[in-house]
Amino acid sequence: MQLYMLALNPTDSVTEGFLPAARRLGLDITVLTDQPDTHRERYRAIHPAPELLGCDVRDPHAVISAISAHRPPGAVFSNSDHLQTPAALAADYFGLPGKDWRAALRTKDKALTRRHLDTSEGVRSVELAADADPGRLAALDLPYPCVVKPREGVASEDVIQVRDAAELVARCREIRARRPGAALVAEEYLPGELHTLETLGDGERLHVLGGFRTTLSPLPYFIEERMAYVPAHPAGLVTEILDRLATLGVGFGACHTEFVVHEGRARIIEVNYRAIGDQCDLLLADLLGLPLFELILRTHLGEPLPADLGARTDGAARLDYPLARRAGTLTAAPGATDLTVDGVRLTYRPTRAVGERHDLHHTNRDFLGILRSVGRDQATVDRVAEGFLAERSWEITA
Known part of the structure; x- marks a missing residue:
């Protein structure tokens, strides 16, 4: 079966998650992108590499034209925030399973989100x-x-x-x-603790995969510095968020929702109608023991989700994002590392190469690396992760 995957720049979610999952499902993969040379370079070590087609993927007409001139589609999918609406419209055009394009647009456009949630959120x-x-x-x-x-x-x-x-x-x-x-x-401005809720649905059944408690950089910016896994938010808060997702029309495929909790009340910051990124999705698949990326793709192939995903419930995890605090050249940094300490599996991946010079962006483009830590209890995970970070240094020269 032919899968068309829409993408802008290459991401870990696609390279390490969805492409291997699509191969395990036996799908023929074509990546539609406006950056084919960048993807070609990223996939040099992948065998077989996916087929690449250049396309203005932000334009639904261009996407539909490119697909119709190529092989008949079995599924059209994207994990890009920017491409949910084009992917949904293309899937609908070809009569394939997919997200409601109205819901995709409603969640992408933050003004539309606020207007649609006006009575329930009051923001x-x-x-x-x-x-x-x-x-x-x-x-x-x-x-x-x-x-x-x-x-x-x-x-x-x-x-x-x-x-x-x-x-x-x-x-x-x-x-x-x-x-x-x-x-x-x-x-x-919505004060309170920042959390996420991760969901996976097939249009009929919606599974909650837990969420994360997010630690942010000091104001006035909002950069994620740490994500600690939360197996289950309080039931009342989850019900509130799920009701608002239903109001937005969300319920197909993966969704990553950010919300704050203040004085017992939950209010949505934004809804990202795709899987959580920055390697949180890779951590979720490992922590829960789920073929998460295959499950997401299966919904777009029209397959119903099982009533019980069989997710593990005995784990603890967090992600840490060492940040550049100033502009300059990265002159020293740890390399990629995989090790186990006191039962905690640590996976560290650099996101910036030594010798690269960057401005300060006040976004996740300031990440110097990503540390994934997975174990059995949160106290041990926290101790081991903090020890790993304390023993290493990242040096930036102006």
Whole structure:
């Protein structure tokens, strides 16, 4: 069966997760991408490498045309935030299983998300259209501090807390300088503990895979520094989040939802209608003992999920993301490492090569590496992970 996978830049989720899963399922794989040379370089060590077709994957018309001129599709899939709507529209065009394109658009567009959840969430939010002057925001009755973000952004890119109207306008102008014509959203800052909920559905049955408790960098930025696995959030909070996902139309394939808990109330930050990234999905598959990537692909092949996934429930885990704290050249850093300490499996992978120079982005592009730690109890996992990080150093020279 022919699988078309839509992608922008290469990611660990695709390279280490979905491509091997598709091969295990016996699928013929074609990657549609606007960056074929970058993918070709990333897949040099993969045998057999997937077929690559250049395509403007953000454009549903271009995707449909490319597929129709090639082999008949059996499934159309993407794990990219930006490509859920094109993938859903293409799947629908060819009569294949997939996400409702309305739900995909509703979750990708943060202004649409807020408007759709208005009665249940009560988050004050305004949209600054792509052609609107940021100065108009100064006259609006927004609560401060508030948060400004691109309407269709990802990975905390240009997500900033601001303290007053003057700073809001200034930050919007800075973002516009980096992203000409970008539509922006300014919304009430939601205090509280940041959590995620990971779900997998087939359109009829929805499984909760647990979630993570997220530790962020100091404000005004929102960079993930640590993710600790939470097997089960309080039932009432989970019900609240699932009700809001149902309101958005979410229920097919993987979904990664971020929410805060404050004074016993849960409120959604954003809904990413795809599997969690930054190697959290690789950790989940290992921790739960599930063929997670195969299960996700099977939903797009039209197969129902079992009533019981058979996930393990006796594990503990966390991920750590050593960050660059300043711009400069990485002059020393640990290499890739796999080891077991006191029963905790440690997997460290660099995300930046020694000798590379980078600016400071205040996003996950500042990650220097990713440490995955999986064991049986959280106290031991925490001790071993913190020991690993303390014994290693990352040096940046201006």
